[in-house]
Amino acid sequence: MTDSYLNFANSPVGGKLADVLGLPKPMVLERYKAGQPVIKGSVLLGGGTNAPLLETLAGIFKRIGAQTVAHAQLPQWTPIANQAGLMSGRWGVDGQPGEKVKALVFDATGLVDSSESEALYQFFHDAARSVLPCGRVVILGRPPELCRTPRQATIQRALEGLSRSLAKELKKAIAVQLVYVAEGAEGQLESTLRFLLSPRSAYVSAQVVRVGAPVGEGAAPADWSKPLAGKKVLVTGASRGIGASIAEVMAQEGATVICLDIPQAQASLDEVAAKIGGSTIALDIGAADAPQLLVDAAKADGGWDVVVHNAGITRDKTIANMKEHFWQMVVNVNLSTQERINDALVESGALKAGGRIVCVSSISGIAGNLGQTNYALSKAGVVGMVQSTAPIFAKKGITINAVAPGFIETQMTAAVPFAIREAGRRMNSMSQGGLPQDVAQAIAWFASPASNGLTGNVVRVCGQSLIGA
Numbered sequence: 001m002t003d004s005y006l007n008f009a010n011s012p013v014g015g016k017l018a019d020v021l022g023l024p025k026p027m028v029l030e031r032y033k034a035g036q037p038v039i040k041g042s043v044l045l046g047g048g049t050n051a052p053l054l055e056t057l058a059g060i061f062k063r064i065g066a067q068t069v070a071h072a073q074l075p076q077w078t079p080i081a082n083q084a085g086l087m088s089g090r091w092g093v094d095g096q097p098g099e100k101v102k103a104l105v106f107d108a109t110g111l112v113d114s115s116e117s118e119a120l121y122q123f124f125h126d127a128a129r130s131v132l133p134c135g136r137v138v139i140l141g142r143p144p145e146l147c148r149t150p151r152q153a154t155i156q157r158a159l160e161g162l163s164r165s166l167a168k169e170l171k172k173a174i175a176v177q178l179v180y181v182a183e184g185a186e187g188q189l190e191s192t193l194r195f196l197l198s199p200r201s202a203y204v205s206a207q208v209v210r211v212g213a214p215v216g217e218g219a220a221p222a223d224w225s226k227p228l229a230g231k232k233v234l235v236t237g238a239s240r241g242i243g244a245s246i247a248e249v250m251a252q253e254g255a256t257v258i259c260l261d262i263p264q265a266q267a268s269l270d271e272v273a274a275k276i277g278g279s280t281i282a283l284d285i286g287a288a289d290a291p292q293l294l295v296d297a298a299k300a301d302g303g304w305d306v307v308v309h310n311a312g313i314t315r316d317k318t319i320a321n322m323k324e325h326f327w328q329m330v331v332n333v334n335l336s337t338q339e340r341i342n343d344a345l346v347e348s349g350a351l352k353a354g355g356r357i358v359c360v361s362s363i364s365g366i367a368g369n370l371g372q373t374n375y376a377l378s379k380a381g382v383v384g385m386v387q388s389t390a391p392i393f394a395k396k397g398i399t400i401n402a403v404a405p406g407f408i409e410t411q412m413t414a415a416v417p418f419a420i421r422e423a424g425r426r427m428n429s430m431s432q433g434g435l436p437q438d439v440a441q442a443i444a445w446f447a448s449p450a451s452n453g454l455t456g457n458v459v460r461v462c463g464q465s466l467i468g469a
Helices: 003-008 012-023 054-065 075-082 114-130 150-169 190-194 239-252 262-277 292-302 322-349 373-394 418-424 436-447
Strands: 042-047 067-068 089-091 101-107 129-140 175-181 208-210 232-235 257-261 279-282 304-309 350-359 401-403 458-461
Touching: 012 089, 042 054, 042 114, 054 075, 054 101, 054 190, 054 232, 054 373, 067 075, 075 089, 089 175, 101 114, 114 129, 114 150, 114 322, 129 150, 129 190, 150 175, 190 208, 190 436, 208 458, 239 257, 239 262, 239 304, 239 436, 262 279, 292 322, 304 322, 304 436, 322 350, 350 373, 350 436, 373 401, 373 458, 401 436, 436 458
Parallel strands: 042 067, 042 101, 067 089, 101 129, 129 175, 175 208, 232 257, 232 304, 257 279, 304 350, 350 401, 401 458
Antiparallel strands: none
């Protein structure tokens, strides 16, 4: 649906009126279009005195065709960049800011004590005003739980406060992320940087991503524009809204898509599948025999590579007024069914080694929501399922991650009362709702064969909602 205020605030008259009245002025987000480069514009590099990831970054920037410049505090970047075949130079002259850039990347992995935080101050103090609209900021750190000393863990954990505050300060639809890279997992960073630096992550901000040791086999795709070529992907709840968008993006990424929804949605399910050259399964996934039916279907299809658990329902009432069957229905479809299907597909081998499971949680499961105790429990349970099963599935070479959408413009949110709908749209750092494709792009990142260093992650697609953590 159309966000009329967004269009108004970006008109000549509306923009002036918003300025006079002090109203929010959401920017039209730059979103990914097929064939465009990962990033348009220069990347400004910063880091501490010890910045261990620079050689890794040089290789990645070379492969994505990024132009780079370095802050004065990082003189070691230029020879590393030149050795990698990158054209690079120094940003700023005589203490004056340099050119406007599209992204800032700071290597904080070498910080081991809070007394070293001045390097962060100096870089962001100098560069904060130099990021172009719809730009990107990525801070790279080490997972605090894996740090060698308490002081190292302290400064690394402190990066979360910095990244979330920057995401609120920079405005202009600039997204800020923190990526914790485990030692030895540097080679798994590329798919994450490609996503976070690109328009694919337009509605993702203030998130913490953990990149760890590779799970099973994974390799860079031969064609990064079609990373899912040759893969078979099941998408549940695919007949409309976010599910239909996920199916479309998976197909655009090269996958053969199996679209699943309830039998009552057969007509719209067929329409989605026909549009992307996929197939359909009409099935109530809440039924007791659904897991075995999916195992049989997957084996008949030669096995599946990716399962996207998008199907979900709401039955909203305050718990005092909620009927028991509404509670049972929501928990069964949104959570218990996913557990049963995952177990059946993994244990039977119907989900191939090297497979990906991507779940759709919700900001409601993180922050809670009035009248949604059943829904919030189920979506918080999805987070728990992802985090608890990740190490178990990793032993079989399978990753599991989740996205947690905030306010997304769908048929469901279009039916929300006007005042609540407007609050949902504006109460985030982007001052607007997201689109189904924003959720789909995040899922495609997790689904990529090159993302085998990502498991157990829960990433919000909410424009840094002001509700919840």
